[in-house]
Amino acid sequence: MAHVPPISSSFYFLHSVHLQIPRTSVDTRNTSPLGRTGSRNVSPSRQKVVKTKPRGLDEETVAATFCKAVHSDVQMEDNVWALLPEDLLNEILARVPPFMIFRLRSVCKRWNSILQDGSFLKFHSQVPSHGPCLLTFWKNSQIPQCSVFSLPLKTWYRIPFTFLPPWAFWLIGSSCGLVCFSGLDGVTFRTLICNPLTQSWRMLPSMHFNQQRQLIMVADRMDRSFKVIATSDIYGDKSLPTEVYDSKHNMWYLHQTMPAVNLCSSKMAFCDSTLYLETLSPLGLMLFRLDTGRWEHIPAKFPRSLLDGYLVAGTHKRLFLVGRIGLYSTLQSMRIWELDHMKNSWVEISRMPPKYFRALFRLSAERFECFGQDNLICFTSWNQGKGLIYYVDKRIWSWIAKCALQSFNSQVCFYEPRFDASVAWRD
Numbered sequence: 001m002a003h004v005p006p007i008s009s010s011f012y013f014l015h016s017v018h019l020q021i022p023r024t025s026v027d028t029r030n031t032s033p034l035g036r037t038g039s040r041n042v043s044p045s046r047q048k049v050v051k052t053k054p055r056g057l058d059e060e061t062v063a064a065t066f067c068k069a070v071h072s073d074v075q076m077e078d079n080v081w082a083l084l085p086e087d088l089l090n091e092i093l094a095r096v097p098p099f100m101i102f103r104l105r106s107v108c109k110r111w112n113s114i115l116q117d118g119s120f121l122k123f124h125s126q127v128p129s130h131g132p133c134l135l136t137f138w139k140n141s142q143i144p145q146c147s148v149f150s151l152p153l154k155t156w157y158r159i160p161f162t163f164l165p166p167w168a169f170w171l172i173g174s175s176c177g178l179v180c181f182s183g184l185d186g187v188t189f190r191t192l193i194c195n196p197l198t199q200s201w202r203m204l205p206s207m208h209f210n211q212q213r214q215l216i217m218v219a220d221r222m223d224r225s226f227k228v229i230a231t232s233d234i235y236g237d238k239s240l241p242t243e244v245y246d247s248k249h250n251m252w253y254l255h256q257t258m259p260a261v262n263l264c265s266s267k268m269a270f271c272d273s274t275l276y277l278e279t280l281s282p283l284g285l286m287l288f289r290l291d292t293g294r295w296e297h298i299p300a301k302f303p304r305s306l307l308d309g310y311l312v313a314g315t316h317k318r319l320f321l322v323g324r325i326g327l328y329s330t331l332q333s334m335r336i337w338e339l340d341h342m343k344n345s346w347v348e349i350s351r352m353p354p355k356y357f358r359a360l361f362r363l364s365a366e367r368f369e370c371f372g373q374d375n376l377i378c379f380t381s382w383n384q385g386k387g388l389i390y391y392v393d394k395r396i397w398s399w400i401a402k403c404a405l406q407s408f409n410s411q412v413c414f415y416e417p418r419f420d421a422s423v424a425w426r427d
Contacts, residue, residue: 087123089114094123098130098197098417099150099157115419125221125420132376134387134400135179135196135415137161137171146196148415151389154401163199164192171411176219177421178226179413182212191215191228191245193423196415202423204228207252209240214266216275219421229275229288231268232258242288242295255293261286269311271319276311278302284344285311300344303337312372314338314392321346322370322377324361333357336377336390350390352379356397360388373414380412387412 093114096104105112114120131152138145144161167190169183182191189210194201207213211233219226228245230252242255263286264278275288284299302309302321309323319339326332334352339345352360360381361368369380375392378400387400 086114086119090120090123093120094127097150097153098419099148099153101197101419121420124418130417132373133415133417134378134412135171135174136410136412138410142166148196148417149387149400150417156402159196160199161196164194164201165203171413172215173217174413174415175217175226176221177416177418178217178219178423179415180215180217180228182215184212189213193217193226193228195418195421195423197417197419197421200423204245205250205252207243207245208254209233209243211240213240213243214268216268216270218270221421224422227290229270229290231275231277231288242293244290244293253293255288256295258286258288258295259297261297264309267310269313269319271313272317276313276319278309278311285339298344300339300346303335303346303348307332310370312370312377314372314375317341318375320349320372320377320392322372322379332361334360334379336392350392350395352388352390353397356388360386369412371413376414378412378414 093101093104093111101115105115130150133151134149136147136149144164146159146161148157148159149155150157164181165185167183167185169181169190169192172180172182172191174180177195177197179194179196180191181194182189184190188206189212191204191207192201193204207230213230213233215228215230217226217228226247230243230245233240239257239260241257243252244255245252261277261279262281264280267278269276273290275290277286279286279297282297282299283301284297287296287298288294289296303323303325305325305327307324307326309321312320312322314320319341321337321339323335324332325335333354334357335348336350336352337346338349340347360379367381371378377390377392379388379390380386389398389400390396391398
């Protein structure tokens with residue numbers, strides 16, 4: 001490392017980061033003449049709004065950077081901060097937004113070693129989660145690209161993704177800070193798990209029936225383990241046993257083959273230790289219970305005039321169905337239903353307001369994607385390059401700030417940034 005800043009300036013930078021975080025999430029005009037240190041007593045309408053950029057990963061939506069101290073009268077004594085106890089330093093760093101940790105790692109050698117130490121990871125695992133993010137993955141000239149939108153900070157960040165092998169792979173999903181991909185290494189089907197923050201990844205062993213499969217990953221932070229469930233083959237023309245990978249034993253386990261059904265789509269939802277798929281014949285839902293390894297069918301009829309439906313898993317055993325209703329473009333609408341587990345029926349809980357529907361779908365046959373996490377449902381429209389979030393509990397609709405999907409092949413999922421999510425979770 002060519003230059004190691006003194007510890008005083010390092011902590012002064014951290015102090016500045018915390019002071020600037022609110023400005024990245026809320027564009028609030030400072031109307032008070034004394035709102036900024038050293039500002040002149042001028043009319044609020046003439047005051048200049050300064051937008052700042054947190055020193056984390058490359059931020060895509062704000063151009064300004066930290067260029068000077070916020071409070072010039074704050075003095076940081078080297079002999080005080082250099083002797084800060086290790087546990088207190090860990091407490092401070094653990095509360096810095098994860099995307100800023102990358103920049104902090106280069107502040108000085110001491111911080112770089114701390115952020116890779118087990119003590120810091122322990123503190124980090126005990127602080128509240130940063131909150132949900134949206135991870136967008138695509139390839140530009142065959143080079144993997146990744147951007148993350150932080151819902152709490154309302155900011156886009158670019159994450160370097162060149163650490164992955166040069167395979168033809170695609171995004172499967174994310175859970176508890178881990179991201180799953182599958183693809184072809186030449187002619188061999190591969191599955192890998194990675195943590196974008198730590199830039200670590202691991203390829204899973206081959207399945208017993210190593211073909212392109214429909215996959216879903218679920219992780220358990222308390223148990224420090226993750227599982228990958230592989231259902232039928234991706235083309236749907238071969239009956240293969242269901243396989244479940246367990247990170248505790250680094251093995252794939254064979255289970256019952258899914259009964260012959262006519263699936264509505266390959267989209268799956270995992271809710272309350274159960275995997276759900278939509279079926280047309282027989283009509284309803286297919287369930288794979290992870291604890292028993294068995295498939296079941298429930299006759300939950302779909303709403304009338306449903307054009308396309310997506311299953312979305314919520315919290316506390318809630319399962320949602322999201323889809324368009326209507327035969328003609330002028331009469332279409334987007335609705336959300338929740339499964340009544342006792343009656344095996346769908347109950348409508350919300351409708352997308354017409355103004356959002358018209359802005360998101362200009363054409364009646366326009367392609368869209370829908371996915372969810374923690375009672376949040378995200379809608380993305382590829383042709384329009386827009387993203388919309390529905391907060392189920394608050395019943396609030398909100399556009400994703402400055403959302404611009406990079407290409408038609410962009411893949412999106414919810415993502416929770418965590419440094420303590422390890423690709424090597426095992427007993």
